[in-house]
Amino acid sequence: MKAPHIVVLGAGPAGATVARALATLGYAVTVVSERRRFDAVESLSLRALDGLRRAGLFRAALCAQGPGVRTTLWNGAMQTANAEFLVDRHAFDAALRDDLREAGVEIVEAAVRSVQTTAHTHDLMIETADGPLSLNADFLVEARGRLAPLMRDATRGPQTLSLLNAWQGAPAAAASAGSAFESLQDGWAWMARLPDGRCYWQMTLDVACAELPQRDELLAFCARMRRSPLASAFFAGETGEHARLHARSSTATLCGRTGARNWLRVGDAAMAVDPLAGNGILQSLSSALQAPAVIHTLLSRPERAELALRFHQQRIEHLFKHFARTGRDVYALEQRFGAGPFWQARSQWPDDEPTHQVPDFGQLAIARAPVIDGDLIGEADVVASPDQPLGVWHLQGVPLAPIVQALMHENAREKPHESAHEALKSLDADTAHTIRQWLVAQGYPHALV
Incomplete structure (x- = not known):
């Protein structure tokens, strides 16, 4: 009997984790993914690095630089710790692809134009550099993160926007490389500087922020926001004069249905939470590490399909609530701006249940x-x-x-x-x-x- 053909949409941490594990189980796996079109750097915790290694993504884990110094200014209190690793996403994404190729996974660099799904198959139209191409899949894994089409049954948190600025500065001394994090009146900012001088600053704020200008004025708006005392000191005179801007949604989102007998959502495509904790990659890995067992069960033990789908859905919902409540508690710590609409909405969402219960x-x-x-x-x-x-x-x-x-x-x-x-x-x-x-x-x- 011919092995089912599995197509994974997306080659980020979640998609790569699932694709590699399924290939190891003997499935024919094709990954369809577009290259990232903007510069970005992300933070990794030790838990996220351990997750990458557990998934067999060793080349990707080697991209981490650090741990470096992270400075936090929250509720007026300054703290510094050596607790954060940084990864250049272009290098990281390339390493993920190398990990997949080593495992025998086929990678197709293409944009997905359409997906037609029936109870038994998926017909995809994709756009490659050489033109359009059709693909057929017996099983489909949606792992395109926040770019995945939203489902109507999704639960959403407060509408949130992140504005990323990236520019090339002067090479940094080892002491000045690292990251920083600060609360502002209408949101918060995360910033990073790599040893080669690349600088990144990202502000997260409410979509309905009264201060948010039209798109053609966003760079000037960001330049004003970057004049905070912490950012000015962190970038040590870098003006970001030629900064590039990328705007993206960072609204917390949970899909009401994360799978069926021939498809599954993983990573940010299943649940994406506020980037406040800096654990985006860890959150993606958390759901992706369980997915291969779910998919293998759906394909090889169809009589257990309901059990497998319940397992996946319950854990996605549990992870979402855990990360959402963790973010809520961090927002509530900021008392200086607590009465503002940005802070008030996020310090009360998703509920008032405690993040951790007293052991009993x-x-x-x-x-x-x-x-x-x-x-x-x-x-x-x-x-x-x-x-x-x-x-x-x-x-x-x-x-x-x-x-x-x-x-x-x-x-x-x-x-x-x-x-x-x-x-x-x-x-x-x-x-x-x-x-x-x-x-x-x-x-x-x-x-x-």
């Missing part, structure tokens, strides 16, 4: 839920909590539900110490210690020695 062992529950089991989506008993409602299946390969269930039963009979020893005594010392620490973190009320 009494609120743990055992539930049957979809899980990643090897290369497939299966079902298992998990331990659900208010902080992790989708549940935790195992820790270091040890299923947690039987241990927690035993502790719950014995705790009700007031024999916690005996039950703890009984549940953990068969494990090796290191694993038992790790599980004891996890239980304590979940609010287990008794000493475990």
Whole structure:
């Protein structure tokens, strides 16, 4: 039987992660992607770098420069830390393509003109440098980020715009390279300077900002905004006289439906959140790392399709709420401008639920839920909590539900110490210690020695 042909639209971190993993599983994978048309630099956390390596995208991970100094000016408080890696997106995107080619993935440099989808196939018209071309796919992965067509059922946060300025400055000394982040009256700005002198400044503000001028006046507007004390000091006299402007939406968006039996959305195409935390690549990887198991299940175990799609949808929604609430809490820290419309809207969205719940062992529950089991989506008993409602299946390969269930039963009979020893005594010392620490973190009320 012929292997299904999978087409991935987009070669960013999410698309590359899914395409490479599917190729490793033996699928015929074609990636269709356009080259980035503007200069950009992005920040990476250690978690994002670990995610790239976990996905096998080692060349892309090597593009990271740092960690460098990051200066933050928020609510009038200045902080400095060596906590951020920077990547030039042109070099990073090229490295992602090299990682894909090494895995045997076909890459087609083209723009997608149309996609016609039925219950069984997808017919694509794409525009290459040599002219139009048609492609047929048995399965389609939408990974074009915020450029992917929006779905009608999408949930959106406050309408947000980011204005990126990029220019070539003088080569920077090692001490002056790095990044900075500051709150402003009508939004916030992130800036970076690479050792070769390339400078980047991006302001994020509300689409309805009263100060926002017409498009032909945006560069002058940005030049005025760049005169803040932090930006002036950070760029050390660089005026950005020949800055190039790129405007893009950064509105938080969640698709109400992220997949079906023959297609799946991943990365920012599934859920894109406010870039405030500087974790855009991490957010893309978070959903993409789970997607290959979902797709493999849909194609090889169609009887589990509902389970696999539920797994993907639930985790996308959970990630979206987590990142949205994290951003809300950071916005709420800025008290100087809190009464302004930009800050007020974002410090109250998406809800007033706490980002993290207070651990309470009494609120743990055992539930049957979809899980990643090897290369497939299966079902298992998990331990659900208010902080992790989708549940935790195992820790270091040890299923947690039987241990927690035993502790719950014995705790009700007031024999916690005996039950703890009984549940953990068969494990090796290191694993038992790790599980004891996890239980304590979940609010287990008794000493475990």
